[in-house]
Amino acid sequence: MLIVEGTSTSSSSLIKDDVEPSSNLESLLRKNDVLFGGSSIGKGFKTAARNHLKRCHVENKQILDHPDLNLEISPIEDPFYVVDIGVIISQAYQWRLYFPRVEPFYAVKCNPDPVIVKTLAILGCNFDCASDTEIEIVQNVCADLPRTPEIIYANPCKPQKHLIKAIISGVRMVTFDNVSEVRKCALISKKIQLILRIVTDDRGAQCRLSSKFGAPKARWRNLLKAAKDSGLSVVGVSFHVGSGCTDPSKYEMALRDARELFDLAKSDFGFDMKILDIGGGFPGETHSFWNPEVLGTTPVEDEEEKINEHEGLDFAQKVESQDDTPYMFFTEIASKVAPLIDKLFPLDVRVIGEPGRYYVAAAATLVTAIVGSRSNELDEKIFSPEAISDNKASDQINERDHFKKRSTLASKNREARVLESITDELNEHAKHFAKQSYVTHETDAYNDGLDLYKEDFDTAADLLGVPDNTQMLSIMRTVEGMNKNFAVGEGDQGLISLAASGEAAVNGMVLQAVADSVPLQDDFAYYVNDGVYGAFNNLMFDHASVRPRVLRASHCDKPSRKNMELSDLEDETPEKLLYASTVFGPTCDSIDVIARNVLLPKLQIGDWLYFQNMGAYTMAAASSFNGFTPSEKIYVCSIHPEYFKSLIAGPKIAGQHE
Numbered sequence: 001m002l003i004v005e006g007t008s009t010s011s012s013s014l015i016k017d018d019v020e021p022s023s024n025l026e027s028l029l030r031k032n033d034v035l036f037g038g039s040s041i042g043k044g045f046k047t048a049a050r051n052h053l054k055r056c057h058v059e060n061k062q063i064l065d066h067p068d069l070n071l072e073i074s075p076i077e078d079p080f081y082v083v084d085i086g087v088i089i090s091q092a093y094q095w096r097l098y099f100p101r102v103e104p105f106y107a108v109k110c111n112p113d114p115v116i117v118k119t120l121a122i123l124g125c126n127f128d129c130a131s132d133t134e135i136e137i138v139q140n141v142c143a144d145l146p147r148t149p150e151i152i153y154a155n156p157c158k159p160q161k162h163l164i165k166a167i168i169s170g171v172r173m174v175t176f177d178n179v180s181e182v183r184k185c186a187l188i189s190k191k192i193q194l195i196l197r198i199v200t201d202d203r204g205a206q207c208r209l210s211s212k213f214g215a216p217k218a219r220w221r222n223l224l225k226a227a228k229d230s231g232l233s234v235v236g237v238s239f240h241v242g243s244g245c246t247d248p249s250k251y252e253m254a255l256r257d258a259r260e261l262f263d264l265a266k267s268d269f270g271f272d273m274k275i276l277d278i279g280g281g282f283p284g285e286t287h288s289f290w291n292p293e294v295l296g297t298t299p300v301e302d303e304e305e306k307i308n309e310h311e312g313l314d315f316a317q318k319v320e321s322q323d324d325t326p327y328m329f330f331t332e333i334a335s336k337v338a339p340l341i342d343k344l345f346p347l348d349v350r351v352i353g354e355p356g357r358y359y360v361a362a363a364a365t366l367v368t369a370i371v372g373s374r375s376n377e378l379d380e381k382i383f384s385p386e387a388i389s390d391n392k393a394s395d396q397i398n399e400r401d402h403f404k405k406r407s408t409l410a411s412k413n414r415e416a417r418v419l420e421s422i423t424d425e426l427n428e429h430a431k432h433f434a435k436q437s438y439v440t441h442e443t444d445a446y447n448d449g450l451d452l453y454k455e456d457f458d459t460a461a462d463l464l465g466v467p468d469n470t471q472m473l474s475i476m477r478t479v480e481g482m483n484k485n486f487a488v489g490e491g492d493q494g495l496i497s498l499a500a501s502g503e504a505a506v507n508g509m510v511l512q513a514v515a516d517s518v519p520l521q522d523d524f525a526y527y528v529n530d531g532v533y534g535a536f537n538n539l540m541f542d543h544a545s546v547r548p549r550v551l552r553a554s555h556c557d558k559p560s561r562k563n564m565e566l567s568d569l570e571d572e573t574p575e576k577l578l579y580a581s582t583v584f585g586p587t588c589d590s591i592d593v594i595a596r597n598v599l600l601p602k603l604q605i606g607d608w609l610y611f612q613n614m615g616a617y618t619m620a621a622a623s624s625f626n627g628f629t630p631s632e633k634i635y636v637c638s639i640h641p642e643y644f645k646s647l648i649a650g651p652k653i654a655g656q657h658e
């Protein structure tokens, strides 16, 4: 049960005004049954999983006793998140170390979990809200804290009712990027402090925003004039380089644009801007953590076996460094961005940021149970599961194709680049939708394929067009860290390409799609109990890719399938053979696909799969479609309370950029 006291009406206040923030934090976590001493991917994960399963087991006892049942399987299967508050604490510390001048306003949309919000408030964060409800969440959750966090209403197009409520509740800073919004604001309150959101080149970001928000340079004058004419003051500039941005040059371009706008506002309109809002976008997934010790090392063969080595603050994953275009860590981005801020903006300018995923992405691991499975094996002579060894699999994983980041250095052509970037983004959206509609087509193709398969492979493949030679040779990145040929094999095997490889679209036109007949399916399919209508909505909305990992007995003592007792299972020997597998979500919709062409051992109903980096844009938008309610949360904290005080106090050296 969640106990985050803080409504203004609360009589037995958990948080005391006169106590240290560290004590407030500790009591908040203890009150919410947070398990101390392990991360969401290490010991804490194991303890949390074990406790959860034990509790489910007790709760299920009554069901098990029903006379109509002769259960020989365990009904313990509810999916759950393990949320590590320690990640949030250490990320907050790191932010202060690398961005001493940038005040974080956590983007609540990313994960509005009250324990997370309150933890961040205690750690000194302010908040970026996008609606009246988000404002209410922050104000309720933080009502009993000694410090009232500040809120920026950072949605350039706000419903009037939300804006009115925001003003009544004390919010003043609001972003805008169009004239109608200025007029709306002027009609509602002259107390509003406007912050002009400018458009950015967001190419390369995981989730792009510039085709929807941000004023291009050509509109700046109009907007400043509209504000002036309406009697509102424009107090600053904001931008967002796209969520999940690992290219510091994007921040650089936006900062130079912001500087230009500061100057224009002062010289031509008399606005003395004092706020610079650098938005969010900073990566926060485990592979984006900086850990110099592991740089240059080769990836581990079995990450699961190594998991317990990564406890506490130092649990970054092994980093592959062979790539020419290395992944930019937060620390590298901040090290480039912070000095530029200092160079372009004098100290009397207040610099704020709106990080979301940076704080929470790595904080949650989702654990799902396999509730159904299917083998696509039909006729062994023609199509039998293609086993692949651990070594071969790890080779594939090691060949991981890092997203090529085009480094677009700030130049005089910034405006042109931004426009180009919007066109580019629209194309990306078009591709995304094409991909989604393809998933629908493939179901039909699959059904047709059943008949076509019996006749001739070519007929099935012809259904939507045979891939051409270039496609046959090209490698597709299917899920995080795994590559597979678009289409492989000829002759008897036909095309053993995968349905998901059908992603091919230019300017919204699907040019090529591969039919998904029976032999084109993955060898095995598993159905787990959270999907794209739940936590995995991030596949659609956050353009995320996820990687399922098998939860072994070494991670949690799971109940044996046959008897109902919790037994201490011996560690299972990891399976050596892996098969191309599909992981489906639980709903009756064919779009509910979590991953295709992932290499997994043969699994059965009752086995568990876990997914890391499930803290950002997951539970925030999970629905109850088909009656599958959002997964439960279990909190752990990889940092012991004895360190809270020094971590909250922040880095000893005021910051390396000072």
Ligand SMILES: Cc1ncc(COP(=O)(O)O)c(C=O)c1O
Binding pocket: 107, 110, 128, 154, 155, 209, 240, 242, 243, 244, 279, 280, 281, 282, 354, 355, 356, 357, 358
């Ligand atoms: C206005 C605004 N600020 C901040 C964020 C958070 O971005 P991120 O999670 O990439 O840090 C978003 C995300 O969409 C946003 O729209």
